[in-house]
Amino acid sequence: MEGIVTVVILLLVNLSVIVILNEMIQTNPGLQDGIFIIKRSVFIGPTHYQLWSWENIFIVLMVIFDVGVVYWRLIRRYHQMQLRHIIGELHYIANGHFDHRIPFTLKGDTQRVVTSVNSLVDSVIASIDEERRIEKSKDELITNVSHDLRTPLTSIIGYLGLIEDHQYHSEEEILKYTNTAFSKAKQMKSLVDDLFVYTKMRQTDTPLSIATLDVDQMMEQLAASFELEAGEKGMSISVETPDEPVHIEADAEKLGRVFNNLISNALKYGEGGKHIALRVNPVSDDEVVISVENDGQKIPRAALGQVFERFYRVEESRSKATGGTGLGLAIAQSIVSLHGGYIYVTSDDELTRFVIHLPVKNGVKIKNQQVKPTH
Known part of the structure; x- marks a missing residue:
């Protein structure tokens, strides 16, 4: 409808301009002579075609101009209609239909707007879900x-x-x-x-007292500190380290808490076990693997993916017979994560291993390569 109205207005304007120009030329003999001279001196094409009517030239120019105006008006209106559709889709999503996305595909900048809106909605929904999960x-x-x-x-x-x-x-x-x-x-x-x-x-901005740490010496000290308690339970502790000293940049106090928790758990829950091993293995110049192993009762497969959850205990009851708060492994995981590493557990009839991957340099984050156990 807007195109039709635009065409009608342009035709009226064109007619008015033609009438006015024609009147000016008819009342001005000098202008008529000038136009005649121009007509005779202008040739078009290989056949030397001459334009004898100025009206034809003007009409051609006006048609080109009119087509451009109509096209511009229709494209402008079309973009406005697209924008109204996008706004309508946004209102629909805002009314609670959070699983809906703008479905149509457009071209140019409008499509970038649609893509940005869909991405923004996805981000907002993800934030809402994360907030609900945190709550x-x-x-x-x-x-x-x-x-x-x-x-x-x-x-x-x-x-x-x-x-x-x-x-x-x-x-x-x-x-x-x-x-x-x-x-x-x-x-x-x-x-x-x-x-x-x-x-x-759990706070990512928790400060760490970083210093160069001799991992071998730390393991020896931990083994010595638990030797008496292990002897009372009929267990022994050994340390296996490489020939060359292993040094990392870490918070000694916080890492000490991690290994204290792991060794304490091995003593408390490693029923029937006789031995605890602390192993240090530098897998590259940038990464060190430290494991705490015991040959006691294995952790059920269904529990392997939950042992690092806070307040989770492998035993079915919440009895305090073995002591503990259920936060030890969750704390250990948080501390290791703060250092840029990761921790996981494997367990079978022969051995239960808590494996810690730590970066050698502070500020480096190691990608978790461990495949989570299936339940």
């Missing part, structure tokens, strides 16, 4: 912490309440109550401390 994770964290704090807190209140109400028969019984309350309080403190460390390690 759910926070709720689970609060639930788990509440559960693990409530049990020892109930015991503390119960035993102290017995003392408060004088429900004891001897000083020995009082000491028994206070000793139990004290143990439960230490258990609560351990959980709070681990929770603090876990949340701190």
Whole structure:
């Protein structure tokens, strides 16, 4: 409709201009003579065709101009219609249809707009999903912490309440109550401390006290510190290192916590095991692999992909018989990740191995090559 209106207006304008020019030429003899001279001196093509009518020349020029104007108007209107369609699609998505994307394919800058809008919607949806996941994770964290704090807190209140109400028969019984309350309080403190460390390690901007670390010497010190406890459980600890010293840039205190957690877990949960091995293997100039292995009871295959989740315990019950808060491996994974490395576990009837890949230089991030176990 706009094209038709534009054509009609242009025809009227053209007719008006032709009438006005014709009137000017008819009333001006000098102009007529000038036009006649130009006509006779202008030849077109190999046949030397002469233009005897200025109206024909003007009409051809006006037709070319009119076609250009009509084309410009129609293309402009077409782009406006495309833009309205895009806005309509955006309103449809904004009304809650987040799985919808602008389906049509256009050309030029308009298609870039469509692609950008679809990418933006994907990014927003991904952000919303991530926010929901984080919110759910926070709720689970609060639930788990509440559960693990409530049990020892109930015991503390119960035993102290017995003392408060004088429900004891001897000083020995009082000491028994206070000793139990004290143990439960230490258990609560351990959980709070681990929770603090876990949340701190989860922050990507957590500072690291980087220094050059002798990995061989660190493993020897760890083995020596756990030798007595391992002997009490009928287990031995050995260290296997390469002939050449291995040095990395890392936070010694935080990495020490990682290996303390892994060795402690091997002693607690490696039922039936006789040996724990700490192995150091520099696989390249940029990467070192350190493993903590034990020959105790294997981890069920279905649990391998969950052992690094916070508060997860392999045993079915949440009994504290083996101690621990369920945060040790989650903390270890966070610390290793802060160093630019990664950690994974394998387990079979013969050996359970926690394998840590660390970069030699600080600031380098190693790509995780481990294939996640299937459940």
